[in-house]
Amino acid sequence: METWWKTTLLLCLYGFFKEIRPSEPFLTDYLVGNFTGLTEDQVYQDVYPIWTYSYLAVLVFVFLFTDLLKYKAVIVFEGIAYIVTWALLLWGKGLLAMQVMQVSYGIATSTEVAYFTYIYAKVSGHHYQQVTSFTRTALLLGRFLSGLLSQVLISSGLVDYRQLNYISLSMVSAAAVTSLFLPSVTTTVYFHRNVNEGEVELVKDTRAEESLKDRIISSLTLIIKDFISSFSNPYILKWSLWWALGMCGNFQVGNYIQPLWKDVMQSTNGTTDEHLNGAVEAATTLTGAALAFVLGFLHFNWSLIGEITVAVISVLDAGVLYMMARSTSIWTAYAGYLVFRANYQMMITVASFEIASHITQSSYGLVFGFNTFLALSFQTILTAVVADRAGLGLLPRDQFLVYAGYFAVVGCIYLLFGCFGCLRDGRSRFASEGVWIPPRKRSSDSTRIDPPVGSVESPQ
Numbered sequence: 455m456e457t458w459w460k461t462t463l464l465l466c467l468y469g470f471f472k473e474i475r476p477s478e479p480f481l482t483d484y485l486v487g488n489f490t491g492l493t494e495d496q497v498y499q500d501v502y503p504i505w506t507y508s509y510l511a512v513l514v515f516v517f518l519f520t521d522l523l524k525y526k527a528v529i530v531f532e533g534i535a536y537i538v539t540w541a542l543l544l545w546g547k548g549l550l551a552m553q554v555m556q557v558s559y560g561i562a563t564s565t566e567v568a569y570f571t572y573i574y575a576k577v578s579g580h581h582y583q584q585v586t587s588f589t590r591t592a593l594l595l596g597r598f599l600s601g602l603l604s605q606v607l608i609s610s611g612l613v614d615y616r617q618l619n620y621i622s623l624s625m626v627s628a629a630a631v632t633s634l635f636l637p638s639v640t641t642t643v644y645f646h647r648n649v650n651e652g653e654v655e656l657v658k659d660t661r662a663e664e665s666l667k668d669r670i671i672s673s674l675t676l677i678i679k680d681f682i683s684s685f686s687n688p689y690i691l692k693w694s695l696w697w698a699l700g701m702c703g704n705f706q707v708g709n710y711i712q713p714l715w716k717d718v719m720q721s722t723n724g725t726t727d728e729h730l731n732g733a734v735e736a737a738t739t740l741t742g743a744a745l746a747f748v749l750g751f752l753h754f755n756w757s758l759i760g761e762i763t764v765a766v767i768s769v770l771d772a773g774v775l776y777m778m779a780r781s782t783s784i785w786t787a788y789a790g791y792l793v794f795r796a797n798y799q800m801m802i803t804v805a806s807f808e809i810a811s812h813i814t815q816s817s818y819g820l821v822f823g824f825n826t827f828l829a830l831s832f833q834t835i836l837t838a839v840v841a842d843r844a845g846l847g848l849l850p851r852d853q854f855l856v857y858a859g860y861f862a863v864v865g866c867i868y869l870l871f872g873c874f875g876c877l878r879d880g881r882s883r884f885a886s887e888g889v890w891i892p893p894r895k896r897s898s899d900s901t902r903i904d905p906p907v908g909s910v911e912s913p914q
C-alpha cells in the first residue's frame with residue numbers, strides 16, 4: 455500500500471471514531487438529570503458558556519503550536535482532551551467538574567485545526583482532492599452514525615443517557631489510539647519550512663546559529679506577510695466576514711438548541727416518543743452532506759450573486775429561528791433546526807470554495823484559522839451578553855429571538871453589499887458574465903475544486 459493511502463486510512467479512521475459521540479444529542483438531558491447534580495439554570499448559564507470562552511482562549515496558541523510541534527502531537531493531544539471530557543462527564547459531579555469538562559471540550563474542539571491542516575503537510579498535492587473527499591466523508595459518516603445510533607439506542611430503551619457516554623468514551627479512546635500511528639511530519643508551513651536541495655547545507659548552517667527567538671520572529675513575519683496578502687483582497691474580506699458571522703450564529707444555535715427543544719417539550723407535555731434529538735442530528739448531517747455534494751456540480755457566478763444569496767439565506771434563517779422561538783410544537787422546532795443547519799452547510803461550503811480559490815494553499819490554515827477566531831470572538835460577545843449569568847441570562851426561547859434578530863441584521867448588511875455591487879457594475883457584469891459559469895472556464899480560473907477539509911464542519 456502506498457504511503458499516502460496509509461496516511462489517508464489512518465486520518466479517516468481517526469476522524470470517523472472521534473465523531474461517534476452518541477451522547478451529544480442528549481447532553482442537556484444528561485446534565486440536568488440526576489447524573490451530575492446540576493439545575494437547568496446552572497447548565498444553561500454557568501456550564502455551556504465555558505465552552506465558548508475556552509475555545510477562543512486556546513485557539514490562538516493552538517494555531518502557533520500546531521505548526522511548531524508539527525501537527526501530530528497536537529492531534530494526539532486532541533484525542534486525550536476528548537477522553538478527559540467524557541471521563542469527567544461520567545465520573546465528575548457538581549458545577550466545577552462540569553465547567554472543567556467544558557474547558558476540556560473547548561481544548562479538544564480548538565485543536566481540530568491540527569487534524570484539518572495535517573493533510574497539507576503530509577499528503578502530496580497530487581492526491582489532495584482525493585484525501586479531502588475521503589476525510590470529509592469519514593467525518594460526516596461518523597456524525598451521521600453517531601446521531602442514528604443514539605436515537606436507536608434511546609428509543610429502544612437499550613441504554614440510558616449515562617450509558618451513551620460510555621460508548622462515546624470508547625470511540626474517542628479508539629481515535630486517540632489511532633492518532634498514535636499517524637506518520638510524523640517533517641516540514642510545516644511556517645516554523646519548519648521546506649527548502650530546495652541546493653539550499654539544504656546553507657540552511658543547516660544558518661539554523662545552527664539561529665536562536666529560537668529568531669526562528670519565532672522569522673515565522674511570525676511570514677504569518678503577517680501571508681495575512682496581509684490574503685486579507686488585502688476585498689472579495690476575501692466579504693466572504694470571510696460572512697464565514698465568521700455565519701459560524702458564530704451556527705455555533706450559538708448548536709450550543710443552545712437542546713435547551714430550546716427541552717423547553718418546547720416541557721411546555722407542551724411532550725412524550726419520550728417525540729424525543730428525537732439523535733435522529734434530527736443524523737438528518738441534518740445527511741442533508742448538509744447532500745447539499746455540499748450537489749454544490750460541487752453547480753457553477754454559479756458567486757462573485758456576482760453571492761451577497762444577495764447570503765442576504766436571502768440569512769433573512770430566511772432569521773424567520774426560521776423566530777418561528778422556533780415561538781413554536782409550541784416540537785416537530786416545528788426540529789424542522790426549523792434542520793432547515794437552519796442545511797442553509798448553513800450550503801453557504802459555508804460556498805464561502806469555503808470562494809475563499810480558497812483566491813488564496814495560496816499555504817495560507818489555508820492561517821485564513822480559515824483567523825476566520826474561526828473571529829467567529830469565536832463574535833460568539834464570546836453574544837454568549838456573554840445573552841446566555842451567561844453575568845449578562846442577561848436569557849431563557850432559551852428569548853435567546854432564539856435574539857439569534858433571529860442577529861441573522862436579520864446579517865441579512866441587511868449583505869443586502870446593502872449586494873445592492874451597492876449591482877448599482878456599481880451589476881448590469882454590465884450580468885450581461886458579460888452571466889449567473890452561470892461554464893465548468894471549463896471555472897476550472898481554469900480556480901486553483902482547486904473542493905473547499906479545505908473541515909472548513910464546512912463545526913464541533914456541534
